[in-house]
Amino acid sequence: MNIVVCLKQVPKKDSILRIGADQKWIDERDLSYEMSEADAYALEEALRQKEKHGGEVIVISSGPERVRQSIKEALAKGADRAIHLTDPLFNSGDPAVIARALAGALKNEKFDLIFTGLQSDDYGFAQVGLILAEMLGLPSATIVMEVQPEDSGVRVKRELESGWFQWVKLPMPALLTIQSGINQLRYATLKGIMAAKKKEIKEVKAADIGFTESDAISAQSIQRAYFPEKTKRTEIIEGKPAEAAAKLMEKLRFDARVF
Amino acid sequence: MSQGILLFVEQRDGVLNRTTLEALVASQQLAAGMSESLSAAVLGSGVSAVASEIAAKKLDKVYIAEDSKLAEYTPDGYTAALRQVIEKLDPRYVIFSHTYQVRDFAPRLTAALGKTFVGDCIGYKLEGGALLLTRQIFQGKINTDVGVSTEPPIFISFQTGSYRADQAAAGESTAQIENFTLDMSGVELRAKPEEKFQEAKQAVDLTQAERIVSVGRGIKSEENLGLVKDLAEALGAELAASRPICDNEWLPMDRQIGSSGQTVAPKLYLAVGISGAIQHVVGMKNAQTIVAINKDAEAPIFDIADYGIVGDLFEIVPALIAEAKKSQG
Ligand SMILES: Cc1cc2nc3c(=O)[nH]c(=O)nc-3n(C[C@H](O)[C@H](O)[C@H](O)COP(=O)(O)OP(=O)(O)OC[C@H]3O[C@@H](n4cnc5c(N)ncnc54)[C@H](O)[C@@H]3O)c2cc1C
Ligand SMILES: Nc1ncnc2c1ncn2[C@@H]1O[C@H](COP(=O)(O)O)[C@@H](O)[C@H]1O
Numbered sequence: 001m002n003i004v005v006c007l008k009q010v011p012k013k014d015s016i017l018r019i020g021a022d023q024k025w026i027d028e029r030d031l032s033y034e035m036s037e038a039d040a041y042a043l044e045e046a047l048r049q050k051e052k053h054g055g056e057v058i059v060i061s062s063g064p065e066r067v068r069q070s071i072k073e074a075l076a077k078g079a080d081r082a083i084h085l086t087d088p089l090f091n092s093g094d095p096a097v098i099a100r101a102l103a104g105a106l107k108n109e110k111f112d113l114i115f116t117g118l119q120s121d122d123y124g125f126a127q128v129g130l131i132l133a134e135m136l137g138l139p140s141a142t143i144v145m146e147v148q149p150e151d152s153g154v155r156v157k158r159e160l161e162s163g164w165f166q167w168v169k170l171p172m173p174a175l176l177t178i179q180s181g182i183n184q185l186r187y188a189t190l191k192g193i194m195a196a197k198k199k200e201i202k203e204v205k206a207a208d209i210g211f212t213e214s215d216a217i218s219a220q221s222i223q224r225a226y227f228p229e230k231t232k233r234t235e236i237i238e239g240k241p242a243e244a245a246a247k248l249m250e251k252l253r254f255d256a257r258v259f
Numbered sequence: 260m261s262q263g264i265l266l267f268v269e270q271r272d273g274v275l276n277r278t279t280l281e282a283l284v285a286s287q288q289l290a291a292g293m294s295e296s297l298s299a300a301v302l303g304s305g306v307s308a309v310a311s312e313i314a315a316k317k318l319d320k321v322y323i324a325e326d327s328k329l330a331e332y333t334p335d336g337y338t339a340a341l342r343q344v345i346e347k348l349d350p351r352y353v354i355f356s357h358t359y360q361v362r363d364f365a366p367r368l369t370a371a372l373g374k375t376f377v378g379d380c381i382g383y384k385l386e387g388g389a390l391l392l393t394r395q396i397f398q399g400k401i402n403t404d405v406g407v408s409t410e411p412p413i414f415i416s417f418q419t420g421s422y423r424a425d426q427a428a429a430g431e432s433t434a435q436i437e438n439f440t441l442d443m444s445g446v447e448l449r450a451k452p453e454e455k456f457q458e459a460k461q462a463v464d465l466t467q468a469e470r471i472v473s474v475g476r477g478i479k480s481e482e483n484l485g486l487v488k489d490l491a492e493a494l495g496a497e498l499a500a501s502r503p504i505c506d507n508e509w510l511p512m513d514r515q516i517g518s519s520g521q522t523v524a525p526k527l528y529l530a531v532g533i534s535g536a537i538q539h540v541v542g543m544k545n546a547q548t549i550v551a552i553n554k555d556a557e558a559p560i561f562d563i564a565d566y567g568i569v570g571d572l573f574e575i576v577p578a579l580i581a582e583a584k585k586s587q588g
Contacts, residue, residue, distance in 0.1 A: 011397075013476070016555065016557075017397060017400055017401060017557075019401070024403075026397075026401065037503075094375065095366070096370065096375065099370070121397070121398060122396060122397055123396055124379065124395070124396060124397075124398065125366075125378060126362050126366070126378060126379070127366040127376065127378060129366075130363075130364075130366035130367045130370070131366050131367070131369075131370040133367065134366075134367045134370035134371055135370065139334075139335065139449035139450055140334060140363075140367065140450075141334075141363075141450060142359075142362055142363045143359060143362070143363075159359075159519055160359055160455060161358065161359050161518060161519070162518070162519075162522070163457050163458065163519070163520075163521075164455050164456070164457055165455065165456055165457070165458065166452055166453060166454070166455045166456070167452075167453040168450050168451065168452045168453065169450070169451040169453070170449060170450050170451075171449055174449075180502065180503070180506050181502065181503075181505065181506030184507070184508065218408070219374070219375035219407060219408060219409040220375045220377055220405050220406070220407050220408070220409075221405065221406060221408070222403040222404070222405055222406075223391060223403075223404045223405065223406045224391075224403065224404040225396070225401055225402070225403045226401070226402055226403075227400075227401060227402070227557060228395070228399070228401070228402045228559070228562065230561065230562050231562060232562060232563055232564075232565075234551075234561050234562075234564045234565065234566065234567045235565065235566050235567070236556075236561075236566075236567045236568070236569060237566055237567065237568050241570065241574040241575045241577075241578035242578045242581070242582070244568050244570070244575065244578070245568075245575060245578035245579040245581070245582040246582050248550065248566060248568060248579065248582075249579070249582045249583060249586060251566055252527065252548065252550070252566075253586070256526075256527070256547070256548040256565065256566075258469075258470060258526040258527035258547070258548050259470075259495075
């Protein structure tokens with residue numbers, strides 16, 4: 001079974017974010033990056049499926065040079081090869097533009113499943129996967145918590161709201177968006193890191209896939225980025241830890257009366 | 260020419276999803292602000308009761324689009340059906356509530372129509388006639404105003420809790436209900452859903468807890484959990500967690516708070532190293548008193564906290580434990 005995993009690189013979770021000079025995005029200077037969380041789980045699930053059923057895991061990621069680091073991490077964990085979409089034309093705040101680039105690069109690939117994260121940790125569109133499915137004419141299931149390949153397709157467990165679940169059967173090829181927590185993540189081993197050095201990372205530019213300027217036009221775009229205004233007035237308790245702790249306990253006891 | 264606003268009405272087994280009423284409030288405000296008409300579409304099979312419920316609200320028309328292929332939700336069925344409705348009615352805006360179901364098909368639908376979908380919005384602004392949609396990025400840490408530059412219809416979904424369902428205006432008279440004729444004969448439903456189910460009964464019932472200490476990824480590693488366990492004990496509280504803690508299996512799933520965990524409303528909810536992503540907040544925002552300990556002064560959790568301490572939890576939690584023990588003794 002061949003599985004494509006769409007990986008996005010995002011600023012590390014603990015990053016202190018600042019608004020950029022153009023006030024339309026964050027200031028990207030001095031940030032460190034990592035794989036978007038759900039994508040790390042998608043990759044892990046693909047590797048586990050491969051270990052059980054054989055086949056190939058192909059990772060694909062669109063983004064600047066720094067993205068290579070996440071691609072290498074995926075290869076070190078056990079992915080077989082990678083496609084890196086490097087053209088600045090692909091960079092977009094419109095999920096359809098990203099999906100179009102991915103679709104272009106995957107047109108000539110043979111796969112049974114595509115995994116994406118259920119949503120990215122930066123834009124959080126929760127769209128790129130499904131738009132890609134629509135463009136490639138694939139059936140889809142979202143927020144997947146278990147994957148069972150069967151003779152005639154794939155059976156997946158979807159998470160629904162408030163503790164409900166549902167199994168859904170799909171013919172393959174299909175696209176699944178993977179939820180965090182579907183499995184337990186592995187670390188790359190030294191052996192894996194060494195082996196990754198020999199693995200192929202294919203670079204793809206716009207011209208390679210017939211992606212034109214008009215394909216890159218954004219239908220939606222951020223006009224302004226800003227920190228949310230706090231609507232509730234939080235009483236921030238200042239002081240050294242011991243002092244703040246004493247003040248808080250007093251408030252809880254006498255003002256909030258929670259004991 | 261495209262005109263009017265179309266609201267997607269979500270139902271399951273003939274019962275209206277309450278979040279639709281929140282999206283209705285947004286739709287009513289948009290309709291008033293832009294002088295557009297407002298209609299609603301109910302998809303399914305045997306959904307006339309849902310249509311009547313919506314028709315009692317302030318809107319112009321309700322369409323019922325029924326077919327046996329819509330008896331159970333599938334992405335292919337809903338995409339095909341709503342597409343037919345939209346192509347016929349040609350609205351300027353299509354409004355959804357950002358539910359799991361909508362997440363499952365709306366991006367497909369808009370891609371199929373070659374349109375754009377601004378999802379998970381928390382509000383909108385009308386600036387000189389232009390519509391800007393406010394949506395959060397980086398898990399609620401930053402807000403953005405998003406502009407759209409395609410031909411209508413424009414697709415928008417609103418995040419749960421952004422509008423208050425009880426503010427949905429009732430109609431002066433019942434809105435007209437019209438049957439919309441679908442042609443679903445050529446539509447293949449590729450995904451075959453089975454029965455919905457819930458996992459085995461929860462071992463702990465956090466909904467009964469008076470006080471909850473909840474721990475998030477700020478705790479860094481499983482070994483450090485002892486710290487928050489001690490705090491919970493000192494405060495006479497139950498221990499709960501954000502999703503990543505349960506994903507890592509540091510605590511069992513039944514201690515997870517949020518949209519995919521439990522919903523609680525204790526007297527005290529003390530969030531330790533939790534950022535306050537919306538999927539967590541929906542599970543605890545009704546707590547009487549919310550306290551947050553977080554090293555990031557901009558963390559969204561401080562937007563809903565009554566009391567906050569900005570700092571390192573590894574310094575603050577031990578001090579709190581000491582303080583709580585002192586006053587007990
Ligand atoms: C469909 C869907 C469903 C979801 N369901 C749920 C759900 O039910 N429940 C849920 O919780 N999440 C859910 N999530 C995930 C949610 O979006 C967030 O990713 C999650 O809540 C983040 O958990 P966290 O706050 O613990 O971690 P993070 O977002 O990583 O935040 C960690 C926080 O700890 C702080 N911190 C770090 N170190 C320290 C320190 N030393 N001292 C003090 N503070 C520190 C940081 O400043 C940060 O604010 C869901 C997501 C999706 C997409
Ligand atoms: N630039 C990208 N390169 C590769 N995959 C991506 C990219 N952007 C988004 N994806 C995939 O699409 C998923 C959903 O992203 P989003 O629609 O932004 O929430 C992510 O979890 C990734 O799997």
